[in-house]
Amino acid sequence: MSTEIKVPTLGESVSEATIGTWFKQVGDRVEQDEALAELETDKVTVEVPAPAAGVLQEIVANQGDTVGVGALIGMIGEGEGAGKGSSDDATEQPSKEAKDKAASDSNGGYGGESQSDQQQSAGGSSGSLTDVNVPSAGESVTEATVGTIFKKVGDHVSMDEALLELETDKAAQEVPSPVAGVIRELAVSEGDEVQVGALLMKIEEGASAGEKGSDGSGGAVANRAPKADEHGADGPAAARSEEQAAEGKRPPAPSARKLMEERNLSADQVQGSGRDGQILKGDVLEAVSRGAPSSTQEKPAAPKRAEPSKDDAPREERVKMTRLRQTIAKRLKSAQDTAAMLTTFNEVDMTATMEMRKKYKELFEKKHGIKLGFMGFFTKAVCHALKEIPAVNAEIDGGDIVYKNFCHVGMAVGTDKGLVVPVIRDADQMTIAEIEKELGRLAKAARDGKLGVSDMQGGTFTITNGGVYGSLMSTPILNAPQSGILGMHKIQERPMAVGGEVKIRPMMYLALSYDHRIVDGKEAVTFLVRVKESLEDPERLILDL
Template structure:
């Protein structure tokens, strides 16, 4: 027997401890090298801790919900052990095979035998699942048999389920036919759930931003006709050449980079008694993750192409869903873009992402009547909201920034001519 210790790895210079989330491997289960065994939640991100060794998980030394420091011992792996026998869904098969087969004297006698193989196939819903996989399956009400498992013995992994959801291959379970007649168990009238470390930290920082900054929001609206026409015209060529869809975020990112260069105060921050002006644009892109909102950063976005921007954002979205965003990828932002429109928001006032001094809120595109050259026309319009710290950004600068973003989006040629 060779026992190896597993400790919490270094997760960033500013991270000293984390909270144990979900154990992905049970004691006695086989573990491959670099296979995730537990989720750890820090102040900034939830991430999976892989096993540096292949073997069998011998001990879990911390429980879900425990607070652990970086470098703390959390588990032990037996690198020479073998996995304990787990109950498999195929167990009915030996019983069916051991039963004496009746002589094929009649058609009715052979029918049960013909259907026997179908009975021995294990339903996917009975296959063992890790807590993380079971949570996703239950949350989305998925039919496990619609997902192809790539784990040991065909088990479903977290990546399998998320990939099936993203590709649209995962089916949802339909309600029973007599569900309407059956009494509905709504469960308890109240439920108390402990806040995750990430949620507590997020709440504290948002409140700190509200208490510290002199926050104000200014609004404008943009006619999205030109952007939508450009996307429609070039979407197929763009996808064929770059293997990524042409979305709205690349247009908004480029427009913001141009406006930030013209109005540098919007890209600045207060540090003590000094104002720090950034001569680069590190654009934070707010994305939704299972454990809350996270803001990965497009570094030097002013130098990125449309394709590079779309590829980076798509990669951030996938990492956020998989819980694989690193702390380094969420640090160093100078300005943030939040797209509430994907959830149907028509207008909102986004809150600052401290220590940044401004954040742009995008919203739902909605057809509205507008006056164009003295005529009433129906145009796809979007409200824009810029929340900013009035201690460093004046109203004139905030309005100018929004107007420059509006002009660039309504005439995308400006993005190409750098105007």
């Protein structure tokens, strides 16, 4: 007896979905209500639970297929099932005899034999091979670019240890190891474009680093090295990569490594600013601008007049845009093309907020375990203003205006990979302490490249702080489909007329960019005035006034 697996009801107005990831393979044992697959719609990502316990007998709809509500996507049969990735059906996988024959026909070489077949026949293998695939990166994300690969074939990895980094059009994320063992095969190189579900590498579960792989050499024969090595890179950066790995440092980013080789620089001449001391392209350019000396290498002596002048140095460099940068560019331009965007300005006297922060910052940090910054005050002030002027918290959906009765506030954060906007969800329900804690968590995740797609979805309003870089005034661009974004700027002392007297005050310019299709000028100005009032009299935030 078989049980059908069908696409569940996905909510109002949602009639179809895309198969994101299958968590099980044909032949796998499944329990009732266990997650089988992930469905992606234009609104949410949902998991499909098993309607009954048994064995996954058939997969009807594959990853990437578009299916309607109620459509058949798989079948569950009776039985205990086999191990992961195996099947009871003889047509799904070749028998052991067939594998042995294939191995003998290949004369011990790689030939047409699969990597998993080799591992099963290798005398040194101690466990089964586990595939590491491209994970689902969330709604509407179907492909990614392989960034830095942290491990090589033959390396031992622990469960949940970072294996490599993937860049999507939304974020950069690390892929953790699903098991502890030894890497036997790398299926990708740095810079490769990969689809969700594609094979990245294979790990022999339970193996130790000293055990030999299928070729008897301790590593897999199907190792694909990073592209820089494929082109014969043998400069100073390449010579240092193994030393850096031994020291626990990440190798230079591919673009940085290429530039280091062109400028004849070694890794110890460049100070890395990336995670775990990784050298980024900007670090190399900075080292070059400081006049870092070239590595000493044996070269034929040449007359001084033959030395190249600065005019002979390359004046431009072509670097492929990352998916994240491409998406940033498209979305920002789309916001300009779509919205009727205007910006209104005001200024706020930060005296009262700064005095309150100074008075309570030590007690605040002692009690809550986090420093008291300005973002907590600004976020609360914004939430108060959004409740009074709901149009700034709304968005256009076709011919409708959707008003949000909650405040998911996005915080624009600049990283070495580009601009990301993590979201503090239900900020209007949080205290200042809770906002500061959540902001700290999101900022750290952004710097470490560990932001999940869910961390950046659903924002209703955005705050961007150009003041941390010294900006005095700006006109921020809307984060579509939102209708408002607040720009914070540098706090600067200026002479101000106060009660008929000239006094020096810490002032900040505020800028509100808004979509004039939804928000009228009166509403935009009133919103900004309410933010100003809350910051100049922060007791209003405490008393909810």
